[in-house]
Amino acid sequence: MRGDDPIREITSETETPLGRLWEATRPEAPSARDWDRVWAAVSAELDQSAPRAVVSFARPARRRVWTAACLIVVGQAAAVLLALGLSLGRFDDETVPGRAAPRLATAAVRVEEGQLVLIRSDADAVQVTDLSTPEGSGGVDPWYLVYNLLESLANPVVAMSE
Amino acid sequence: MIEAPTIEIEQLTDEVLVARARQRDAAAREALFQRHRDEAFRVARRLLGDEHDALDAVQDSLLKAFSRLESFDGRGGFRFWLLRIVTNTALDSGRRRKRRAAPPLVGEPVSDSTDDDPGRGLDRQDLRRALDEALAALSPRIRATFVLFAESGLSYKEIAETQDVPIGTVMSRINAARRKLQETLDWEKLKGLD
Numbered sequence: 001m002r003g004d005d006p007i008r009e010i011t012s013e014t015e016t017p018l019g020r021l022w023e024a025t026r027p028e029a030p031s032a033r034d035w036d037r038v039w040a041a042v043s044a045e046l047d048q049s050a051p052r053a054v055v056s057f058a059r060p061a062r063r064r065v066w067t068a069a070c071l072i073v074v075g076q077a078a079a080v081l082l083a084l085g086l087s088l089g090r091f092d093d094e095t096v097p098g099r100a101a102p103r104l105a106t107a108a109v110r111v112e113e114g115q116l117v118l119i120r121s122d123a124d125a126v127q128v129t130d131l132s133t134p135e136g137s138g139g140v141d142p143w144y145l146v147y148n149l150l151e152s153l154a155n156p157v158v159a160m161s162e
Numbered sequence: 163m164i165e166a167p168t169i170e171i172e173q174l175t176d177e178v179l180v181a182r183a184r185q186r187d188a189a190a191r192e193a194l195f196q197r198h199r200d201e202a203f204r205v206a207r208r209l210l211g212d213e214h215d216a217l218d219a220v221q222d223s224l225l226k227a228f229s230r231l232e233s234f235d236g237r238g239g240f241r242f243w244l245l246r247i248v249t250n251t252a253l254d255s256g257r258r259r260k261r262r263a264a265p266p267l268v269g270e271p272v273s274d275s276t277d278d279d280p281g282r283g284l285d286r287q288d289l290r291r292a293l294d295e296a297l298a299a300l301s302p303r304i305r306a307t308f309v310l311f312a313e314s315g316l317s318y319k320e321i322a323e324t325q326d327v328p329i330g331t332v333m334s335r336i337n338a339a340r341r342k343l344q345e346t347l348d349w350e351k352l353k354g355l356d
Contacts, residue, residue, distance in 0.1 A: 017349065030217060045229075
């Protein structure tokens with residue numbers, strides 16, 4: 001198929017100066033300095049990539065463990081604080097004098113069958129509004145009173161900030 | 163006593179050196195580099211037509227070869243594997259940068275050449291430029307096949323394994339390269355320079 005020397009084969013087969021031309025233009029080897037530069041660059045790159053490879057395999061595993069541990073600790077701390085805060089809040093509501101349940105006035109209210117009555121108890125008196133009639137007591141629209149009551153129960157808070 | 167390991171490592175086969183290089187043995191890597199660098203450069207130089215581009219391609223190829231040594235299955239040996247990487251890297255590089263225009267007749271010396279005859283050096287530059295231009299006219303695949311055949315002396319079978327093509331394809335590419343080179347080169351002009 002082919003001789004040992006491809007150049008000789010090219011020359012013999014073509015009987016042209018192609019083989020000689022190929023031989024005459026054979027690239028000269030780079031200088032020792034050029035090779036030193038090449039090898040220095042290759043070695044430096046390989047040395048740099050080596051620790052990175054180790055790090056890339058080692059660090060994420062450690063990081064993942066530490067991250068998971070930290071998340072568990074933080075989660076537990078948050079749960080404890082939340083539970084503590086809730087229990088303290090309830091305790092405050094029950095024990096702080098200022099936050100005690102308001103005193104309510106009591107009264108006997110007579111409600112007929114089929115009658116719709118709104119009963120509102122304040123500290124001083126009991127207000128009774130008949131909602132069965134289009135206009136309750138005092139000529140006031142009873143639904144207006146209902147809305148007012150609901151609004152007061154909602155106790156809305158308006159937060160403002162700059 | 164101190165030089166003994168150096169002598170020893172030079173006598174080791176590529177297979178042993180590759181095994182050591184896989185264990186991050188710097189001396190084994192350097193021995194492989196010194197053993198195959200010249201051939202790698204000649205192939206890259208023929209493919210790219212420029213010394214500096216060829217050195218860059220060899221540097222990239224060495225880096226790829228050593229950093230991917232784990233994936234090297236040992237088939238065909240380190241030399242063929244490196245030549246395969248060099249060929250692919252040089253062709254990629256050539257596609258990116260395009261082949262440079264004619265190099266200067268008297269360019270920067272690339273080596274400490276033993277040829278001290280300036281007239282002969284000039285002729286050689288012209289001859290080289292003529293051949294570089296003729297090689298550049300070949301398609302990259304045909305050029306690579308022919309360079310591996312003519313410069314590295316690989317057999318058809320070895321080239322077929324290196325390029326993952328049938329032997330028939332290698333033979334037809336080499337014949338096509340010869341024909342094209344014969345047609346492209348101006349032999350009358352070259353005779354005068356010879």
